[in-house]
Amino acid sequence: MPPDDPRAAPSGVSPTAPGRDRSSRSDPMVLMVIAVVLLAARIALGFYTSKHPLAEPDRVHWQPIVFADSLARTERKPILYEFSADWCGPCQTMQREIFSDRDGADRIDKLFVPVRVVDRSREDGRNRPEVAGLQARFGVRAFPTLVVVHPDVGEPAVFTGYPGRDRTLDQLTQAGVSVMTELGRHPPALPDSGPIRLP
Amino acid sequence: MLQLLFARPLRRSEYVLSRWIGIAALVSVIIVIQIAIGVAALAARGATPDSKEALMMIADNIAFAVGLSAVIVMFSTFIGGIADLGLLLLSYLITNLISVVGSAAKVSALTRAADELKTFLAPRLDLSGWVLDHGPVSWLAIVSYFSSITLCLLIAIMVMNRKELSYASG
Numbered sequence: 001m002p003p004d005d006p007r008a009a010p011s012g013v014s015p016t017a018p019g020r021d022r023s024s025r026s027d028p029m030v031l032m033v034i035a036v037v038l039l040a041a042r043i044a045l046g047f048y049t050s051k052h053p054l055a056e057p058d059r060v061h062w063q064p065i066v067f068a069d070s071l072a073r074t075e076r077k078p079i080l081y082e083f084s085a086d087w088c089g090p091c092q093t094m095q096r097e098i099f100s101d102r103d104g105a106d107r108i109d110k111l112f113v114p115v116r117v118v119d120r121s122r123e124d125g126r127n128r129p130e131v132a133g134l135q136a137r138f139g140v141r142a143f144p145t146l147v148v149v150h151p152d153v154g155e156p157a158v159f160t161g162y163p164g165r166d167r168t169l170d171q172l173t174q175a176g177v178s179v180m181t182e183l184g185r186h187p188p189a190l191p192d193s194g195p196i197r198l199p
Numbered sequence: 200m201l202q203l204l205f206a207r208p209l210r211r212s213e214y215v216l217s218r219w220i221g222i223a224a225l226v227s228v229i230i231v232i233q234i235a236i237g238v239a240a241l242a243a244r245g246a247t248p249d250s251k252e253a254l255m256m257i258a259d260n261i262a263f264a265v266g267l268s269a270v271i272v273m274f275s276t277f278i279g280g281i282a283d284l285g286l287l288l289l290s291y292l293i294t295n296l297i298s299v300v301g302s303a304a305k306v307s308a309l310t311r312a313a314d315e316l317k318t319f320l321a322p323r324l325d326l327s328g329w330v331l332d333h334g335p336v337s338w339l340a341i342v343s344y345f346s347s348i349t350l351c352l353l354i355a356i357m358v359m360n361r362k363e364l365s366y367a368s369g
Contacts (some may be wrong), residue, residue, distance in 0.1 A: 025360040028212045028353070035353045038346035045339040 009157045058095070059105030065130045069151045071113045078153070078179035080112035080172065081134060083145040085119040090162040091144045097165040107169060110188045111176035112148070119143065146174035153182045212356045219272045219352060226264040231257060256328055266322030269351040276358040290320055322347040361365060 030107070037157035063071055072079045084091035085147075098104035108114050117134050121127050127135070134140075138147045140158050149156035162168060177187045202276030234257050241247065274290075276285040294316040324344045325337070 024210050026210060026212070027360060028356055031212070031349060031353055031356070035346070035349035038342060038349055041342045042339070042346040045342055049337075065272045193320065 020043060032172075049130050058099050059102060060108050060114050062098045062114050065115055065117065065134065066162060068113055068115045072150055073152065076183050076185045077111065077113050078148050078150045080108060080114045080176070081117055081138065081145075081147040081149070082114065082141060083117045083119065083135065083138075083147070085122065085138045087122060088143040094144055094162045094165075094168065098168060101165075104165065104169060107173065110151045111173065131179070146172065148172060150179050150183065153179050211359045215272060215352065215356045215359050218275075219268055219355075222271065223265045223268040224266060226250070227261045230260045230264055234245055234260070255326065259324070262324035262326070262344070262359070263322070266324070266348055269348040272357075273351040273355040276355045276362070287320070290316075294320060306359075318343050319347045319350070 068079045068081075071077075084094075098108070117131050119127060119131065119135070126132070138145070138149075138156060138158055140147075144160075144162055146159040147156050148159075155176075157171075157177075159168070159171050162172075180187050200359055234253065238247075238253055271287060274286045275353060277283065278286055291298055294313050297309055297316070298313035301307070301311075322339075322344045
């Protein structure tokens with residue numbers, strides 16, 4: 001390296017490895033590429049997510065209709081029948097705010113033997129016999145309808161419509177605790193329902 | 200300080216990245232100590248929190264500290280002293296203002312812009328979907344988090360690279 005070369009390393013300082021940019025102000029190309037790729041992915045995912053929102057998981061441990069009565073007697077808990085339909089908007093809101101919510105689902109599981117009864121008459125032309133039977137038994141005319149009942153305890157509590165998470169959980173809790181008291185069972189410790197936690 | 204630092208053969212990008220790592224590491228240690236004290240206080244009263252949730256809280260807060268450190272490092276390259284924190288607060292204020300105006304006027308574009316700004320200025324990484332089974336993992340949230348950090352650091356390095364620092368100043 002010629003002595004007048006401004007890039008010459010001063011004595012005592014090892015020269016920079018060949019090919020390495022010695023400028024202290026060099027722009028970080030790797031970081032630039034990563035940032036651009038991530039930004040592009042962010043924009044693409046933003047568009048994709050706006051078209052295909054994430055499906056919320058169902059956290060309630062739903063039981064088959066045929067086992068409901070025996071489970072209710074064994075566990076000494078009331079049955080919660082949830083009558084809904086895939087096309088029902090309020091049912092989806094309830095699904096998101098209660099059944100997909102950790103605390104809401106926990107409360108349902110502790111208080112009830114939960115049973116989902118989905119109406120398929122619009123899609124399939126008719127319902128399965130056990131679904132039609134339950135709808136007729138509780139006089140279900142609209143969705144969602146929630147029924148709290150126990151095979152050995154008096155009248156069922158029927159709630160039609162979705163008045164919101166807190167009110168629905170209050171209604172269900174009161175009905176569930178009332179049935180448990182009639183069964184001579186202490187109500188379980190329940191989670192604080194807290195504010196609505198939307199995803 | 201910077202003048203002395205840059206007299207050595209140190210890339211400005213390395214300075215910015217080291218600063219970010221330093222701030223993030225310091226805040227992370229403080230967070231871990233704070234949460235450990237909180238858990239110990241709860242345990243002393245007989246209420247031991249779920250270890251998974253405690254770890255989740257630590258991970259969440261550290262991720263937030265790492266993200267926020269990148270934002271602060273970016274602002275600190277714009278303006279010196281503690282004015283960078285003022286700039287950060289001002290940007291939060293403007294973001295909230297846009298959000299309020301968007302909600303009041305029902306202009307979804309404004310609300311969306313405010314949400315994006317919030318994600319950029321306060322990057323959060325929600326790991327609960329994986330760890331606590333709180334729902335499906337949002338890849339958008341994860342990508343947004345790392346995108347915000349890399350953008351902040353990139354901007355910080357670009358600004359720092361273009362700064363003229365006089366040895367006589369300061």
